[in-house]
Amino acid sequence: MPRIETALTRLLGIEHPIFTAPMSGIAGGALANAVSHAGGLGIIGPGADAAAIRREVAAAGNARVAIGFIAWRLERNPSALAVALEAGPAAVMLSFGAPAPFCARIKAAGCMIICQVQSVAMAQEALDAGADILIAQGRDAGGHSGNVRGTIGLVPAVVDIAGSVPVVAAGGIADGRGLAAALALGAAGVSMGTRFTATRESLWSDARKAAVTGGHGDQTVQTRIYDTLNDPDWPRMFPARMLRNPTYERWEHNEADLEAVAETERTRFQATPPEDLSQRMVLAGEAVDLIHDVPSARYVVERIVAEAILVLRGGAALVRD
Numbered sequence: 001m002p003r004i005e006t007a008l009t010r011l012l013g014i015e016h017p018i019f020t021a022p023m024s025g026i027a028g029g030a031l032a033n034a035v036s037h038a039g040g041l042g043i044i045g046p047g048a049d050a051a052a053i054r055r056e057v058a059a060a061g062n063a064r065v066a067i068g069f070i071a072w073r074l075e076r077n078p079s080a081l082a083v084a085l086e087a088g089p090a091a092v093m094l095s096f097g098a099p100a101p102f103c104a105r106i107k108a109a110g111c112m113i114i115c116q117v118q119s120v121a122m123a124q125e126a127l128d129a130g131a132d133i134l135i136a137q138g139r140d141a142g143g144h145s146g147n148v149r150g151t152i153g154l155v156p157a158v159v160d161i162a163g164s165v166p167v168v169a170a171g172g173i174a175d176g177r178g179l180a181a182a183l184a185l186g187a188a189g190v191s192m193g194t195r196f197t198a199t200r201e202s203l204w205s206d207a208r209k210a211a212v213t214g215g216h217g218d219q220t221v222q223t224r225i226y227d228t229l230n231d232p233d234w235p236r237m238f239p240a241r242m243l244r245n246p247t248y249e250r251w252e253h254n255e256a257d258l259e260a261v262a263e264t265e266r267t268r269f270q271a272t273p274p275e276d277l278s279q280r281m282v283l284a285g286e287a288v289d290l291i292h293d294v295p296s297a298r299y300v301v302e303r304i305v306a307e308a309i310l311v312l313r314g315g316a317a318l319v320r321d
């Protein structure tokens with residue numbers, strides 16, 4: 001079977017240039033295992049919690065997986081890094097915060113460092129800190145991201161400063177067209193979140209997966225409202241992209257009012273049933289338009305590679321000599 005070989009596949013010794021993003025409460029060991037066994041790199045997102053790290057590493061079984069952290073949370077609980085490194089992961093991924101405080105410990109453990117960045121300045125900071133792989137994440141992404149740069153502009157700008165460090169594109173990629181486009185921008189692979197939320201191995205409920213397969217990119221919004229109600233400690237520079245729902249619409253034009261009663265509203269919101277999606281919010285990126293099924297993660301990886309190969313081969317036919 002033909003495959004796509006890049007600097008990323010060579011560096012990591014993987015077959016396909018595809019990561020599953022570390023998504024808290026979604027990308028557990030089962031999803032990471034499936035993606036790694038399919039030839040990509042599975043990244044678990046257990047949070048900075050020792051018990052959850054051990055549980056999800058165990059759930060990943062014999063697969064070679066990476067472990068992702070939200071850097072500002074890890075700063076509050078740095079001992080979680082030692083627990084992750086004990087597991088001997090393929091790499092540690094850091095996102096949403098300064099990577100430098102952790103890089104020396106990760107390197108000393110002989111482990112690779114993947115940094116997800118949201119601007120060229122953050123990319124430079126990660127390179128200076130010793131990142132082995134960069135993920136350039138545009139604001140098209142599901143979940144938290146920067147609020148300035150889109151994927152198509154950010155990726156080549158990061159590639160231009162990254163030298164020999166492979167750059168992975170994230171945000172708005174869910175099919176082979178997206179993988180082929182990312183490669184055309186100079187990326188060496190893609191990291192997908194929203195696409196993998198709707199897979200059999202994702203830890204999300206069927207109701208949340210159905211919200212993704214029935215969702216539209218036009219309905220997604222990038223907002224602070226999600227964090228005001230879930231976790232106000234999230235830095236404001238990283239809003240979250242989610243599907244509009246009645247909770248969002250209630251506060252959409254009254255965010256200042258929400259801030260004024262944030263504590264009371266948060267308590268009320270967090271008492272609602274976690275699967276009541278008229279109240280609870282579903283994180284999803286712009287590429288949600290492209291997701292219509294809930295297959296195995298292996299099928300997703302194989303289909304996207306096959307589609308991208310068709311697109312890349314078809315692209316050559318556009319050229320006239």
Ligand SMILES: Cc1cc2nc3c(=O)[nH]c(=O)nc-3n(C[C@H](O)[C@H](O)[C@H](O)COP(=O)(O)O)c2cc1C
Binds near residue numbers: 070144191197283285
């Ligand atoms: C539901 C959801 C949860 C996410 N949680 C995390 C997380 O815990 N840590 C993290 O680094 N990124 C998280 N992300 C962002 C991903 O790392 C990735 O950048 C993003 O999903 C890429 O865009 P896409 O959703 O369009 O594929 C999350 C994304 C989604 C959709």
